[in-house]
Amino acid sequence: xxxxxxxxxxxxxxxxxxxxxxxxxxxxxxxxxxxxxxxxxxxxxxxxxxxxxxxxxxxxxxxxxxxxxxxxxxxxxxxxxxxxxxxxxxxxxxxxxxxxxxxxxxxxxxxxxxx
Amino acid sequence: xxxxxxxxxxxxxxxxxxxxxxxxxxxxxxxxxxxxxxxxxxxxxxxxxxxxxxxxxxxxxxxxxxxxxxxxxxxxxxxxxxxxxxxxxxxxxxxxxxxxxxxxxxxxxxxxxxxxxx
Numbered sequence: 570x571x572x573x574x575x576x577x578x579x580x581x582x583x584x585x586x587x588x589x590x591x592x593x594x595x596x597x598x599x600x601x602x603x604x605x606x607x608x609x610x611x612x613x614x615x616x617x618x619x620x621x622x623x624x625x626x627x628x629x630x631x632x633x634x635x636x637x638x639x640x641x642x643x644x645x646x647x648x649x650x651x652x653x654x655x656x657x658x659x660x661x662x663x664x665x666x667x668x669x670x671x672x673x674x675x676x677x678x679x680x681x682x683x684x
Numbered sequence: 685x686x687x688x689x690x691x692x693x694x695x696x697x698x699x700x701x702x703x704x705x706x707x708x709x710x711x712x713x714x715x716x717x718x719x720x721x722x723x724x725x726x727x728x729x730x731x732x733x734x735x736x737x738x739x740x741x742x743x744x745x746x747x748x749x750x751x752x753x754x755x756x757x758x759x760x761x762x763x764x765x766x767x768x769x770x771x772x773x774x775x776x777x778x779x780x781x782x783x784x785x786x787x788x789x790x791x792x793x794x795x796x797x798x799x800x801x802x
Contacts, residue, residue: 600787600788602787609794610794611688611791611792611793611794611795612775612790612792614789614790617782617787617789618787619782619787624782624787625782625787625789657727659727659729661729663787663788666787666788667781668781669715669716669717669779669780669781669788670715670716670717670734670736670779670781670788671779671788672719672731672734673731673788673790674731675721675728675729675730675731676728677726677727677728678727678728680727
């Protein structure tokens, strides 16, 4: 039990749909992350929120829109996705965003298929 | 730039064999942290160990052990007497601090798929 939950676990959507992924952490952490894991590629950091402020956006297309309403919740809003966006989307959290080497704890991921 | 290389894409062993997963990293930071994570078929990344660049002492936890060698920029992971439940993808990662605003960026290797068979 890592204390990070993600919903839904599986999602199939068409290219014209709008959907949202949700992540919740029960660890009292102050930083949250979205990662994308595609087949045969390393995990890619997409977004970082530190104390509810976005601090990193790794050139992610605008069809992905993150939202962090408080330190426990993180959303990833999806619209007009492409088939190449099909992947496992992982959420993570860490305790102290200003300390190097903080352990990140991951959720189970949302497996997304874009048709 | 940070880089992590896991040259072994897939390893198959028979149960009870020992197996070592290799990890080589590149960084210009003098202070850095290395991690190993396990990803079973369910998808969740499970944290196994964290090691900082100033601590080269090897660590053992049950059947798991880690060998950190700064001179060769390697952080290898050994499973002793492997079991079927060890079958998973194992990721090595390198952490760096995001200076503008906080948070840590993990740079992952491509992972090693370990299959332990009866």
